[in-house]
Amino acid sequence: MQLRTWQQKIVDDFPEIIKQHRRFILKAPTGAGKTVLASEILERFYKDKKIIVLCHRLVLLEQLEKALGQKHSVRKLQVSDTGPAFEDYDILLSTNMRAKDVLADAIPKADLIIVDEAHRVSPNGRGYKRIIDDFAENGKETAQFIGLTASPERRTGDQRDQLNLAFEAIIDCANIEDLIAEGVLVQPVYRPHFVHDLNLGNIDISSGDFPVAKLAPAIIKSSMIDYAIWSYSEERAKLDNPVSAWFCADVSVAEATLEAIEAMGVKAAIVTAQTPINERMRLLASHEHGEVEAMVSVGVLAEGWDNPHCNIIVHLRPTLSKVLWGQSVGRGLRSAPGKDKCVVIDVSSNWSTFGPVEKLEWSLWSHRRSYLQFMNRFNWIGLQQDGENGGDIYLLCKNELPNRVRCSHIYKKNAYQDDTCPVCGVYAATDIYKEQKLDSTLNESSLHRLFFERVPKVFEEMDLSIWSSLGRSAWNTANGKEQVFLAFCMAFQQVSAEPTQTESEYWSTALEAEAKIRGYLVENNIQIVKQGEFRLAVLADGMLAGREVRTLQAHYGISLCGTVFETHTLDENERKYQKAIRVAERLAVIGCSPRDNLPYFKASEHLAKHGKR
DSSP states (O other), X not given: OOOOHHHHHHHHHHXXXXXHOSEEEEEOOTTSOHHHHHHHHHHHHOTTSOEEEEESOHHHHHHHHHHHTTTSOEEEOOTTXXXXXXXXXXXXXXXXXXOHHHHHHHGGGOSEEEEESGXXXXXXXXXXXXXXXXXXXXXXXXXXXXXXXXXXXXXXXXXXXXXXXXXXXXXXXXXXXXHHHHTSBOEEEEEEBOOTTOOOTTSOOXXXXXXXXXXXXXXXXXXXXXXXXXXXXXXXXTSSSOOEEEEXXXXXXXXXHHHHHHHTTOOEEEEETTSOHHHHHHHHHHHHTTSOSEEEEESSSSSSOOOTTOOEEEEEOOOSOHHHHHHHHHTTOBOBTTBOEEEEEEOSSHHHHHOOGGGOOOOSOOOTTGGGGGGSTTHHHHHTTOSTTOOOOEEEEOOBOTTSOBOOBXXXXXXXXXXXXXXXXXXXXXXXXXXTTGGGSOOHHHHHHHHHHHHHHHXXXXXXHHHTTOHHHHHHTOOHHHXXXXXXXXXXXXXXXXXXXXXXXXXXXXXXXHHHHHHHHHHTTOOBOOOXXXXXXXXXXXXXXOSSSOHHHHHHHHHHHHHHHHHSOHHHHHHHHHHHHHHHHHHHHHOBOTTOEETTEEHHHHHHHTTOO
């Protein structure tokens, strides 16, 4: 099989990659061909070697067995298997919970471990923790631990459960926009609608996402399904052969959706996690062969399912998970004969929250309340107007349709003649940014501008002989908001200005600086209480010595930053600034105390090392 451009590049670079890294993720979009790449790597570099391939679902095992079995000697581990590993086969396929004794025997013998859908790896969970620890303690020194995923991010607030603890680097193999240009994937065309009567404001999201038990009734009560059906009926009429996948919150939503689809005269079916595997495979085959037009799903199609003919994605699952949004939409982007686009109908406000999947950015580390930014269901739209000269403006159509429902389509200003709505053809729109008052909170672009203008100006007029000696006093008298400002300034001083090549390297340098700050604070008996949110406005207030950050803390912090400005280039200061924002955010929402027990900083060990208790 002829490799795609990005696959060939990774194969060519692979010897150098494994010289530099032992545990790493190969990141490429859904549909890019990660399994083909893995097979080629095995054939090229691990022929006759011992390989373990892990995934979290039986359906993925079936797919991997079929794909890898064409060229390799494969054995799918059964729950009841016993005895030594790798007898009469070279590749062992398993979930992380199957036949643990056989897996334990296999790990010290393996030359390579591959984990599919690696964003599922939990360094602190029951299954993968055992495997990760066993590999670290007993694995061959020459062996590699490789993850495959399109979305290398774990939505977790547990600092012991971060993806960076399982993998040391991410190798960015390909991005969606490049693959669209090459014809590997097709262009997503978004049709987002804001459902006014979907009330999510009173749902408890302390778990990190909307709990299904509360979310599903809210969806059923709202007009979300009606919006989805209306949009789908229009979009399917534009296609010669509509094939759709519908993503629902739970079975009750899926059943109501199925009923509405069938009322249109469209052939549809449901698959859920409870659908028996053989029945599921039969239904999905019917969908792929065109016998079923609309496949309605609950929790099963976002990973491990591929129907390249699918040309409409309908999202009926509001979420705070960027991974779920990216994975599900990605299922419709595979190219196929006669397919030049995939229509994405979003009635869940996920597009306005996270943005287009081809623009998503990923992070190896997340703090305990990182999901809170997505409470604002117009989060991404607000970010589009952060540019110094003003960015893209988005409009919300408020035209009332004949059925007395608002159109509620979201579209870009100046993209259509006279700004008329491309869905209903009427201009009756409002500026979302102004309507939702998204400019009420300072954005990162504004803070960036203020920081780089204000610090040199104030620093030039300062008497450093006074301000540089007031650190202890500034910290000891600081309130919570002032502590966050001081943490940002100290982080700007401490963090490395060197460029980083990978996401892993970026966070390693940021967390190194964070650990130094935590060390200083615990040594001096200074605690930062966990805060509900991280506000950029507090940092801006410190730059201006305003109402929330007093003069002592403001000027001492600026003295730290100004000293750095004088000794570093603009590019170096830019790199330090970006990391300092992330460090300050983490200190604000995680807090700091003598009880810190984080992977990168253990307060008790630090105090003992410095002769303190």
